[in-house]
Amino acid sequence: MPHLPPVSRFLSNNGVRIYRIGCRVFETLSARVYLLLGAGPATLVDTGSGLEACNRDILAGLEAVRHEFGEPISVADVRRILVSHGHIDHVGGLPRFCREGRVEVLMHALDCSVVTAPEEHLAVAKARLRVFLNHAGEEPAHREALITTSFALRRPIEAMAVTTRLNDGDELDGMRILHTPGHSPGQVCVAVGNVLLSADHILARTVPQQWPESITPYHGLGHYLDSLDKIQGIPGLELTLPAHEQIIQDVYARIHTIRAAHLRRLDRLLATLRRADRPLSLSEITAQLYPDVTGIRAALAITDVGARVEYLHQRGRLQVVNLDEIQAQDQPVYRYAVV
Ligand SMILES: [Zn+2]
Numbered sequence: 035m036p037h038l039p040p041v042s043r044f045l046s047n048n049g050v051r052i053y054r055i056g057c058r059v060f061e062t063l064s065a066r067v068y069l070l071l072g073a074g075p076a077t078l079v080d081t082g083s084g085l086e087a088c089n090r091d092i093l094a095g096l097e098a099v100r101h102e103f104g105e106p107i108s109v110a111d112v113r114r115i116l117v118s119h120g121h122i123d124h125v126g127g128l129p130r131f132c133r134e135g136r137v138e139v140l141m142h143a144l145d146c147s148v149v150t151a152p153e154e155h156l157a158v159a160k161a162r163l164r165v166f167l168n169h170a171g172e173e174p175a176h177r178e179a180l181i182t183t184s185f186a187l188r189r190p191i192e193a194m195a196v197t198t199r200l201n202d203g204d205e206l207d208g209m210r211i212l213h214t215p216g217h218s219p220g221q222v223c224v225a226v227g228n229v230l231l232s233a234d235h236i237l238a239r240t241v242p243q244q245w246p247e248s249i250t251p252y253h254g255l256g257h258y259l260d261s262l263d264k265i266q267g268i269p270g271l272e273l274t275l276p277a278h279e280q281i282i283q284d285v286y287a288r289i290h291t292i293r294a295a296h297l298r299r300l301d302r303l304l305a306t307l308r309r310a311d312r313p314l315s316l317s318e319i320t321a322q323l324y325p326d327v328t329g330i331r332a333a334l335a336i337t338d339v340g341a342r343v344e345y346l347h348q349r350g351r352l353q354v355v356n357l358d359e360i361q362a363q364d365q366p367v368y369r370y371a372v373v
């Protein structure tokens with residue numbers, strides 16, 4: 035069971051009280067949702083996974099805000115929910131927390147379909163993943179196992195309306211919306227004065243998982259690195275509160291470290307291809323970089339490496355060399371070499 039930190043309170047320099055509430059989103063993963071008071075109506079940023087234990091943790095956190103911090107608030111007073119991005123560990127609790135009273139739901143337009151058309155969103159994502167894995171060179175049995183594993187934790191939520199589709203630069207009651215695509219197409223960070231809610235875009239320990247934008251537009255390492263630059267260019271961020279792991283004191287230093295980690299991974303990938311005695315498929319590259327992974331780690335590895343291959347190929351650093359096969363076949367395997 036993941037460890038949950040106690041509810042804690044932060045004050046932004048524009049007068050917003052921000053409460054950090056830990057919740058167990060899955061058996062082995064915890065997240066943090068945030069309650070914002072003093073930024074218009076009481077606003078919850080993210081909703082956990084929707085699993086019963088997770089809902090209970092969030093409700094207990096709201097109770098703690100009332101009893102330990104003296105805020106006259108209960109779950110029925112939450113009038114606005116801002117979903118940082120459409121991953122299940124952030125959006126899954128939305129139906130539960132919209133149940134009480136009239137609640138506005140705010141999300142970036144590019145992730146809205148997770149909420150407004152959940153069945154369709156998953157079906158399309160699955161179909162695109164299958165095409166991606168065909169081009170990667172996965173055999174049908176292993177391909178289907180990877181798809182099943184990838185979607186094991188992703189269930190369609192109850193379809194709902196999104197009240198407000200957020201855009202980059204929107205200002206709402208002291209919150210500034212920053213569209214930071216990459217980890218998710220509609221990922222947003224929220225700047226509240228000198229405090230940044232960084233969601234899954236910037237985490238304290240983990241380099242956030244990437245997916246290629248050939249599966250879903252606005253995923254992809256290029257967008258992700260541009261989104262790091264966007265946050266880097268915002269002066270005066272003195273505290274960063276991510277949706278997982280610890281708080282970040284110096285977001286600019288953390289961005290530097292994450293970017294350096296990506297550059298090292300790109301170098302490793304190029305070195306792997308240079309060492310090979312023939313062009314390699316994405317499956318072969320992934321097997322060389324991550325030889326021992328299985329289960330969900332294998333599914334995450336091939337999409338993460340796929341994002342790197344895509345990034346390098348888009349920028350002319352890799353070349354697809356088996357052009358005859360590509361032109362003759364329906365679902366050809368792409369074989370890459372360093373330019
Ligand atoms: Zn995420």
Ligand SMILES: [Zn+2]
Binds near residue numbers: 234277
């Ligand atoms: Zn997450």
